[in-house]
Amino acid sequence: MTDQRFTSTSTYVATDDLKMAVNAAVTLERPILVKGEPGTGKTQLAVEVAESLGRPLYEWHIKSTTKAQQGLYEYDAVARLRDSQLGDDRVHDIGNYIVRGKLWEAFESAVQPVLLIDEIDKADIEFPNDLLQELDRMEFFVYETKRLIKARHRPIIVITSNNEKELPDAFLRRCFFHYIKFPDKETMHKIVDVHFPGLKKSLLSEALNAFYKVREVPGLKKKPSTSELLDWIKLLLAEDIPPEALRTENSRKAIPPLYGALLKNEQDVHLFEQLVFLDRRTRQQ
Amino acid sequence: MLIPFFYLLRDGGLKTSITELLTLLEAMQQGLAGQSVDDFYFLARACLVKDESQLDRFDRIFSVYFKGVEDSLSDLFADIPEDWLRQQAELMLSDEEREKIEALGGFEELMKALKERLEEQQDRHEGGSKWIGTAGTSPFGAYGFNPEGVRIGQQGSGNRRAVKVWDKREYRNLDDSVELGTRNIKIALRRLRKFAREGAADQLDLDDTIDKTARNAGLLDIRMVPERHNAVKVLLCLDIGGSMDDHVRICEELFSATRSEFKHLEYFYFHNFIYEALWKDNRRRHSERIPTLDITHKYASDYKLIFVGDATMSPYEIVYAGGSVEHWNDEPGAVWIKRLLRTYPNAIWLNPEPETRWDFTPSIKLVREIIDDRMYPLTIAGLDDGIKALH
Numbered sequence: 001m002t003d004q005r006f007t008s009t010s011t012y013v014a015t016d017d018l019k020m021a022v023n024a025a026v027t028l029e030r031p032i033l034v035k036g037e038p039g040t041g042k043t044q045l046a047v048e049v050a051e052s053l054g055r056p057l058y059e060w061h062i063k064s065t066t067k068a069q070q071g072l073y074e075y076d077a078v079a080r081l082r083d084s085q086l087g088d089d090r091v092h093d094i095g096n097y098i099v100r101g102k103l104w105e106a107f108e109s110a111v112q113p114v115l116l117i118d119e120i121d122k123a124d125i126e127f128p129n130d131l132l133q134e135l136d137r138m139e140f141f142v143y144e145t146k147r148l149i150k151a152r153h154r155p156i157i158v159i160t161s162n163n164e165k166e167l168p169d170a171f172l173r174r175c176f177f178h179y180i181k182f183p184d185k186e187t188m189h190k191i192v193d194v195h196f197p198g199l200k201k202s203l204l205s206e207a208l209n210a211f212y213k214v215r216e217v218p219g220l221k222k223k224p225s226t227s228e229l230l231d232w233i234k235l236l237l238a239e240d241i242p243p244e245a246l247r248t249e250n251s252r253k254a255i256p257p258l259y260g261a262l263l264k265n266e267q268d269v270h271l272f273e274q275l276v277f278l279d280r281r282t283r284q285q
Numbered sequence: 286m287l288i289p290f291f292y293l294l295r296d297g298g299l300k301t302s303i304t305e306l307l308t309l310l311e312a313m314q315q316g317l318a319g320q321s322v323d324d325f326y327f328l329a330r331a332c333l334v335k336d337e338s339q340l341d342r343f344d345r346i347f348s349v350y351f352k353g354v355e356d357s358l359s360d361l362f363a364d365i366p367e368d369w370l371r372q373q374a375e376l377m378l379s380d381e382e383r384e385k386i387e388a389l390g391g392f393e394e395l396m397k398a399l400k401e402r403l404e405e406q407q408d409r410h411e412g413g414s415k416w417i418g419t420a421g422t423s424p425f426g427a428y429g430f431n432p433e434g435v436r437i438g439q440q441g442s443g444n445r446r447a448v449k450v451w452d453k454r455e456y457r458n459l460d461d462s463v464e465l466g467t468r469n470i471k472i473a474l475r476r477l478r479k480f481a482r483e484g485a486a487d488q489l490d491l492d493d494t495i496d497k498t499a500r501n502a503g504l505l506d507i508r509m510v511p512e513r514h515n516a517v518k519v520l521l522c523l524d525i526g527g528s529m530d531d532h533v534r535i536c537e538e539l540f541s542a543t544r545s546e547f548k549h550l551e552y553f554y555f556h557n558f559i560y561e562a563l564w565k566d567n568r569r570r571h572s573e574r575i576p577t578l579d580i581t582h583k584y585a586s587d588y589k590l591i592f593v594g595d596a597t598m599s600p601y602e603i604v605y606a607g608g609s610v611e612h613w614n615d616e617p618g619a620v621w622i623k624r625l626l627r628t629y630p631n632a633i634w635l636n637p638e639p640e641t642r643w644d645f646t647p648s649i650k651l652v653r654e655i656i657d658d659r660m661y662p663l664t665i666a667g668l669d670d671g672i673k674a675l676h
Binding site for chain 1 (some may be wrong): 300302303304309311312315317323328329330331332334335336337340345442491504505507
């Protein structure tokens with residue numbers, strides 16, 4: 001049980017609903033599932049929660065081949081077999097060949113840790129089901145050593161998903177859920193402020209205008225998100241581009257400079273250029 | 286406490302469970318919600334909603350329940366499943382208008398009305414939300430200028446069978462009885478798995494290693510085997526365009542699920558019915574055609590053949606030479622499909638049209654006869670049955 005509350009940090013802007021969801025998860029010691037467009041800071045959230053509450057962070061990044069068991073422990077039978085051939089003394093204790101997974105490490109932590117299970121949807125479709133019991137009771141059994149591993153402190157578990165696979169209902173029921181929606185202009189101002197404190201007001205508002213305009217282009221395969229905006233602003237600063245250059249209405253060149261940082265998809269760039277071309281033509285008429 | 290709200294949520298179509306309600310109550314007991322309605326709203330949302338597509342529905346129910354706002358409930362249950370919401374047409378017309386058009390009859394009328402509406406919208410799209418249907422919070426609302434204006438005129442093909450899109454009742458059933466989603470489809474497809482070991486030996490074969498080590502007088506002799514793979518081979522033939530436009534989403538889901546589930550998956554497109562050639566890239570359907578005979582020669586008969594199509598067309602397209610709507614076919618489609626079926630005895634036809642309609646469409650009856658009644662509806666239950674038939 002903790003009295004600490006998660007709030008925005010010097011590097012991360014949390015909206016009220018996000019704060020509420022995280023604090024509920026922290027208080028009730030249940031996992032929180034975070035979804036949202038790529039690049040809206042899902043993974044970053046776990047880092048910030050750990051930092052803001054002053055907890056150690058364990059990160060478990062999921063790949064398509066990850067099995068639930070790997071998060072608990074793995075038994076290295078081959079190493080033991082080899083040691084037995086060489087007559088190593090270690091071979092008598094099976095515990096020497098149990099390799100701990102991230103979940104175990106988090107369970108053993110002396111203070112309540114934050115555990116990030118990143119991109120859970122990348123794994124096999126049964127993966128979340130295999131973790132139900134472990135996440136619910138925060139314990140699991142090691143068959144090789146006949147030991148029950150119980151969490152010393154129930155970790156704060158942050159799970160992220162990119163919606164590549166749907167998650168099973170039973171799993172969802174055990175989690176709090178938060179969908180990070182794309183920030184509105186006001187929040188975006190704050191976010192950019194946090195990352196680029198000294199940014200000129202004029203440049204910022206022009207950049208944001210151009211950015212939201214690009215996002216509103218219909219038919220884009222991948223809309224630029226917060227992280228792309230931050231990269232773009234970084235580039236604008238590095239190239240020392242004046243705010244006037246971003247004002248699309250006046251300039252004849254309606255494509256914002258360095259737009260490669262915003263559009264990552266060849267088709268999108270193509271579409272965008274076509275639209276700009278059309279736009280220019282209608283304006284000339 | 287909150288129990289009426291809970292039931293209202295469930296009636297509104299949210300899959301909220303008792304566990305989740307208890308979680309919410311527990312959180313409130315811990316004093317998380319504080320005194321403000323906003324806090325309570327955020328908390329309730331995090332506890333009770335687990336899918337962003339449900340958020341909007343939750344918001345409406347919340348506002349109805351807690352503010353007593355006369356956001357009429359009939360609105361909530363507008364009967365139109367999301368898939369159909371995506372059809373731009375739906376978004377642009379209100380219920381009354383739809384009925385009116387239906388009474389007037391005809392697809393042409395409908396298209397005309399849509400066009401008018403779209404033109405109107407272009408003039409004053411500032412008030413964007415006004416133009417979006419009652420149930421709409423759809424992404425279409427965001428479109429500044431109107432791509433649909435062009436698209437509707439071009440895409441709706443002439444030979445679409447009238448206005449079945451509006452037939453809400455039919456699809457509500459489909460929507461209620463099963464939740465089609467990639468996850469469900471994948472699980473159904475898993476039944477079709479057949480494991481076999483082939484490829485590089487990269488896994489330890491424990492049994493064989495023990496056996497060989499024992500024979501080797503205790504000296505370790507490690508044996509490896511290749512990993513098990515799903516060895517089922519599937520040929521997927523998808524109907525595309527025309528009357529299938531209505532089923533694009535469901536077909537996309539099926540397709541993406543099969544793509545990731547099978548290693549040996551070949552897919553081909555056809556339009557309405559199978560003739561002497563199929564194609565793989567719909568954009569180049571006229572230039573890059575693959576002769577059907579080449580397919581039967583290339584892929585062995587252990588492939589399982591799955592057709593996906595609504596089989597809704599004029600019967601001429603099946604039984605007569607020259608019946609195709611797109612080109613002159615020397616031999617009738619029925620001959621071609623029989624050739625395919627002879628090569629691939631394991632075949633089924635999945636039909637996204639609701640089963641209740643099958644008897645009223647002559648071409649569906651015809652196809653069912655040709656394929657020996659192995660036609661199944663494109664629902665989870667249908668997929669299950671179909672896959673059993675494939676074994």
